[in-house]
Amino acid sequence: MALDGKILARSLDSYRAGLQRRTRETERLRQTIYSKQPRVEQIDRLLSETVAAAVAAAVSGGGDPREEIEKLRDENLALQAERAELIAELGYPYDCIDDKPFCEECSDHGFIGKKPCSCLMEIYREEQRKELSSLLDLSGENFGSFRLDYYDDTPAEGGGVSPRRHMKMVYTACLRYAESFSPDGENLFFSGGTGLGKTFLSSCIAGAVSEKGYSVVYETAIELISSFERARFDKGEDAEEGEENVRRYLGCDLLIIDDLGTELSTSFAAGALYDVINSRLRSRKNTVISSNLGIDEIRRRYSPQIASRLEGEYENLRFYGRDIRLIKRGL
Ligand SMILES: [Zn+2]
DSSP: OOOOHHHHHHHHHHHHHHHHHHHHHHHHHHHHHHHHOHHHHHHHHHHHHHHHHHHHHHHHOSSOOHHHHHHHHHHHHHHHHHHHHHHHHTTSOTTTTSOOOSOTTTTTSSEETTEEOHHHHHHHHHHHHHHHHTTSOTTTSSGGGOOGGGSOOSOBGGGBOOHHHHHHHHHHHHHHHHHTOOSSOOOEEEEOOTTSSHHHHHHHHHHHHHHTTOOEEEEEHHHHHHHHHHHHHOOHHHHHHHHHHHHHHHHSSEEEEEEETSSOOOHHHHHHHHHHHHHHHHTTOEEEEEESSOHHHHHHHTOHHHHHHHHHHSEEEEOOSSOHHHHHTTO
16 A cells, blocks of 8 residues: 555644644643642642652662562552542543553554554545545545436447446446455546546545545646646746656556546657556556547557557446536536
């Protein structure tokens, strides 16, 4: 699983801010409890003194410190029991103001070794969802809200299947792809006219895969090419931003390129696109591409190499039917 550097940095900021906020809340609660029951504050002071005394006894070196330490331990336990009771009497959980990590798995480091802890991953998924939601309608566009009834059920001329039956197959392939997603180099190519649900199903896949904790980057072809251009031709911050985006395109677990063919047709664009497709194939990272163009048009517009990659290494799914946006408007 490859984490997205940009999202991870944001997640860590929010993770640390969350820790600080919760530490402040605990401190406020501590003061409230102290003011309601001053004996708790007194006990806390005594407890820290017994700990210091035990340490002093252990390192004193004179005589046998065991007896002294045992006595201190008994005092300590009695104080703890009294404290727990007093706090519970006030109606709070007995350990609510204890100095303990919020996450016991990672002691609030966010990582266990190099592996991000589940407490950090929870925030990561949230941040990624926010990022994707700025581009896609994740709450409205999910597998549960996909409407097959927008597709005509009349069989195609010459006895072919109806758009609805065909789209049911496309939908099922996308659902299977998202549900069994693993970074194994499985790719999809959506082709078909505007308003047939390509972005909708991309969005469903993006939401479901990111929910599993994989890094997902969604980008339109126009934006994707523009990042490559900035990385290549700009200077300073613009170039850095472009470079960071390119790193994300190459490194994420799932890259979704939407609207291929709407960007300006240049040899630079064709080269950049080939780089992304090829580099992701080589590192067996998954990609979903959608386009109004068919494979033959891709071959003419870009290059035979790109067309052959999409033909040979991508599952090709054709979108049929009438423009759903027109159907929704009753046209
Ligand atoms: Zn943790």
